[in-house]
Amino acid sequence: MSSPPVAPRPAYRRLSVEERHGQLIATAQRLFASHPPEDVSLDDVARAAGVSRPLVYRYFPGGKQQLYEAALGSAARDLELCFAVPEEGPLSERLARALDRYLAFVDSHGEGFTALLKGGSVVETARTSAIVDSVRRAAAQQVLVHMRVAAPGPDLHMALRTWITAVEAASLIWLDENKQRPASELRDWLVEHFVAVLMVTAGRDAQTAATLRAAAALEPAGGRVDTMVERTLAAMGPEAAD
Amino acid sequence: MSSPPVAPRPAYRRLSVEERHGQLIATAQRLFASHPPEDVSLDDVARAAGVSRPLVYRYFPGGKQQLYEAALGSAARDLELCFAVPEEGPLSERLARALDRYLAFVDSHGEGFTALLKGGSVVETARTSAIVDSVRRAAAQQVLVHMRVAAPGPDLHMALRTWITAVEAASLIWLDENKQRPASELRDWLVEHFVAVLMVTAGRDAQTAATLRAAAALEPAGGRVDTMVERTLAAMGPEAAD
Numbered sequence: 115m116s117s118p119p120v121a122p123r124p125a126y127r128r129l130s131v132e133e134r135h136g137q138l139i140a141t142a143q144r145l146f147a148s149h150p151p152e153d154v155s156l157d158d159v160a161r162a163a164g165v166s167r168p169l170v171y172r173y174f175p176g177g178k179q180q181l182y183e184a185a186l187g188s189a190a191r192d193l194e195l196c197f198a199v200p201e202e203g204p205l206s207e208r209l210a211r212a213l214d215r216y217l218a219f220v221d222s223h224g225e226g227f228t229a230l231l232k233g234g235s236v237v238e239t240a241r242t243s244a245i246v247d248s249v250r251r252a253a254a255q256q257v258l259v260h261m262r263v264a265a266p267g268p269d270l271h272m273a274l275r276t277w278i279t280a281v282e283a284a285s286l287i288w289l290d291e292n293k294q295r296p297a298s299e300l301r302d303w304l305v306e307h308f309v310a311v312l313m314v315t316a317g318r319d320a321q322t323a324a325t326l327r328a329a330a331a332l333e334p335a336g337g338r339v340d341t342m343v344e345r346t347l348a349a350m351g352p353e354a355a356d
Numbered sequence: 357m358s359s360p361p362v363a364p365r366p367a368y369r370r371l372s373v374e375e376r377h378g379q380l381i382a383t384a385q386r387l388f389a390s391h392p393p394e395d396v397s398l399d400d401v402a403r404a405a406g407v408s409r410p411l412v413y414r415y416f417p418g419g420k421q422q423l424y425e426a427a428l429g430s431a432a433r434d435l436e437l438c439f440a441v442p443e444e445g446p447l448s449e450r451l452a453r454a455l456d457r458y459l460a461f462v463d464s465h466g467e468g469f470t471a472l473l474k475g476g477s478v479v480e481t482a483r484t485s486a487i488v489d490s491v492r493r494a495a496a497q498q499v500l501v502h503m504r505v506a507a508p509g510p511d512l513h514m515a516l517r518t519w520i521t522a523v524e525a526a527s528l529i530w531l532d533e534n535k536q537r538p539a540s541e542l543r544d545w546l547v548e549h550f551v552a553v554l555m556v557t558a559g560r561d562a563q564t565a566a567t568l569r570a571a572a573a574l575e576p577a578g579g580r581v582d583t584m585v586e587r588t589l590a591a592m593g594p595e596a597a598d
Binding site for chain 1: 511514518519522524533537545548552555558559560565587591
């Protein structure tokens with residue numbers, strides 16, 4: 115990195131150990147969010163935090179890799195908070211709210227998000243993969259809480275996990291396209307993607323069918339799901355070709 | 357690895373340079389298919405191929421990493437061949453055939469497939485990620501050929517790429533579950549997953565809608581797609597709860 119992305123702090127501020135630790139992680143997070151990990155050095159972090167390089171090493175003896183993992187762990191906790199939306203209203207609206215927050219996170223952590231999920235990154239290890247996987251599990255768990263499913267069977271589990279992977283892939287494509295489509299459009303499509311995958315799964319699995327019928331009962335007439343079904347039928351109908 | 361997975365060849369056989377190269381790659385592929393990459397050593401490959409370690413190094417001066425990448429490149433070409441099914445009959449049946457071959461590949465390359473796609477593997481680099489990504493692109497391209505789409509717009513492209521990611525995720529879950537469900541069941545669900553995602557995309561995108569209507573015209577009455585729609589409607593209907 116040629117220049118620091120934020121102006122160096124004018125003077126060294128005395129912070130408590132906890133505060134300094136948090137400040138270094140927050141600084142690292144900001145840098146990793148906007149630059150690929152290989153372009154961020156420990157010197158960059160020290161400079162942006164307004165401290166010396168030895169001080170950074172005192173907090174993170176494992177150097178850049180340790181700092182990266184700490185920043186990732188902190189981002190993972192932020193991300194998990196995205197999924198905690200109030201348990202009220204139609205499920206499709208709750209999912210849309212969680213996706214809004216998730217896409218805002220993706221938007222602001224673009225570079226780091228891409229490097230992490232694309233694979234082959236210099237900082238990727240079994241530990242970073244485990245952190246990412248724990249976020250996926252938390253996301254799946256949160257969806258199950260909203261659907262009031264305590265023990266998902268293999269079909270519902272697979273539908274949910276593959277949808278979460280599809281959300282990640284869609285986010286990467288969105289970033290790759292320089293976010294040309296509005297986040298709200300992507301969000302709406304991802305909600306419909308979820309409903310569609312659950313619907314075909316419901317055709318094969320009683321638990322998914324029961325869960326989906328319960329969810330359907332919460333959807334208002336003319337709401338997201340109704341609109342989706344109408345639009346899809348209209349697009350597929352013979353008269354649509356005219 | 358404590359013991360060689362195949363008996364050592366009794367005697368050194370003289371092969372041409374091309375043959376030896378191919379033999380070493382095939383041997384490496386077999387070992388990487390059944391063991392995580394960190395458990396396969398160059399000695400294992402030499403022993404299984406019935407040659408000396410220096411001979412392996414003569415062909416692969418970059419050692420294990422180079423051999424791994426060569427084995428992966430070769431597996432990638434095999435995998436791309438899976439997708440080339442005849443351009444005749446309903447599209448859902450063609451997709452089912454390609455998925456049959458793909459799942460057979462996953463079945464026989466379990467360990468290597470998992471290590472590669474799970475991320476954080478010791479042998480994962482930007483180069484291995486690029487090879488995996490080229491397979492994904494080839495898969496997407498092959499689907500587009502069958503759908504007779506020369507230039508996919510962003511919506512169709514995103515639907516297709518996210519589905520391919522979902523196929524990978526489902527395969528990993530399948531392996532993780534020790535392949536408890538029959539491959540044919542997973543295949544049928546993945547075909548329906550594809551149709552469902554394209555259907556909701558069709559509700560938002562004219563190109564996807566036109567492509568899907570053309571595909572629907574090739575589906576026989578009572579075929580896969582009809583059955584899927586009927587089963588889904590039955591599962592979602594109010595009487596299904598009884």
